[in-house]
Amino acid sequence: MSTPKWKPWSAAPRWARRAQLIAVWVAVVLAWEGAYRVVGWRPWIFPAPSHVLDATLGMLNVRTGFGEPLHGAWPGPPGAPGAGSRSIVGSPLVVALGVSGARLAVGFGASMILGLVVGIGLWRSAFLNSLLGPLFLGLQTLPSVCWVPLAVLILGINERGILFVLVMGSAFSMAIAMRDGLRSLPPIYRAAGRMMGARGWRLYVHVLLPASLPALVGMLRQGFSFAWRSLLGAELILMTQRRGVGFLLSAGREFADVAQVVAVMGVMVAVGMVVDRWVFAVVEQRVRTRFGLVAAR
């Protein structure tokens, strides 16, 4: 066999790969901006990066003018609260992130506990599993915003309605993931735990839950992205007194501010990615290292 002349990309040093990726993205953004400036794309139909940047900073009460103004209030977001405030802390984006974050904490917490308990129930009882398992799997095909009409009719347009949509959108998938995690446990852990006198809830707390920790972390990771998506969908539709990130997206549409729409979408993706990579991925790595499922770095 002859040695290949080229090395696989993954063999390059980490910094070189990073630099390459960043360079490509910078080139894409520059080309996009260039197209807008040279060709003359109409920015109110498709905004340039400079508009998106203006809109993002505008939501933080920082006025910039990288692109040409799109409307009278530019670059301040139209229809957002805190128009009087000039500080970053009181800016529409920070306030909205705070509101959405609080909802997420409460809703995701509730959904986690529900998923855990129901997941254990499904695992323990073959009857429950046959009864509810297929239903839960079926409900997962339902987009979470489809819970909104029910939430409005039963609970009204309020915090409880939003939390209902969030929990419905994430609890079922977490219950199923929890059940599957427990199912994949080697039965020998249970036997060993019982042999050493762990019974009842102590068997769960000291043996079964720690043993399913790798699966549990995966469940939380997936559940979080479900919860975040459900929350944003609910906020987009349910206009309540307190205004979350979803509201900013909706407001951008109302005022035909396409730059704000793109900017808010960017923020939503960024929040999801940051939490996934800097919270869940880190925890997952630590758990897997402790269990010896990966070589320690």
Added chain:
Amino acid sequence: MTSSQLRPGLEVPRIEVTPGGRASRKEGGAPRGRLELVDVRYRPPSGPGMILDGITLRCDPGEFVVVVGPSGCGKTSLLHIAAGMVKPTSGRAMLDGREIGGPGPDRAMVFQEHALFPWLTAAENVGFGLKMLGVPAGEREGRVAEALRMVSLSSAGARLVHELSGGMRQRVAIARALVLEPAVLLMDEPFASLDAQTRTLLHEQLQRVWWETRHTCLFVTHSVGEAVRLADRILVMSAHPGRIRKEIPVPIPHPRPMDSPELGELGHIVRLEIQEEVTRVNAEVEAMVGRPAMG
């Protein structure tokens, strides 16, 4: 310890044998640890047929009994019944005259492999049972250290399970069972997945530990060599259905040197008897069913 730095799995056992074991330590009172199975039959709820068919055996306090048999003869089921993890279809399983109701720390089990908890350190694994029994942390520490010393792993307590070699893991598993001060030690082919050298070292070590503590041991294996090295008494099992076919005493005093020619000779005899047994059973089954049975 230089030996452990060189290769952890091949650590030389350093055990000071203290004369007089657990039987004499518990002053007064009858020595405990009499395990009895009476006419035990076991047919799994979903399985095809009888796994165990009329097993009667007795392990006296402090006795080391080894059950040998081909794979699939129901050795593990037998052990699970003694542990209380499985209920026999009929017959009785008793410890010191009391019916065995469920799994418990008085019948500690050493599993085949991968039964240590990977989220705990070696010491936490050993201390787990004591924690479940409500032993206070201070006392627990001392007993865990003592158990780890018995299997010469005093320096490895802080390691995680995946940082231990296969031999060390099984020693931790033995320590985890010993620390419970069980009446009976049940072992399910604990060394089956180890290489021959490590296995020999562990035989030697188990022998010394047993000599020190004098637990009643019920040990299951498919290796005749292992049986002859460790046993006071060997029970030969046959499969389909599982029955005890033969009882062979091993009248060689403990602690035994693992390379003694006597052991080799006895091993040869036992191997021949088992071979004979297997052939005979196969012939019986063939005559009955008209096809060769699985050996």
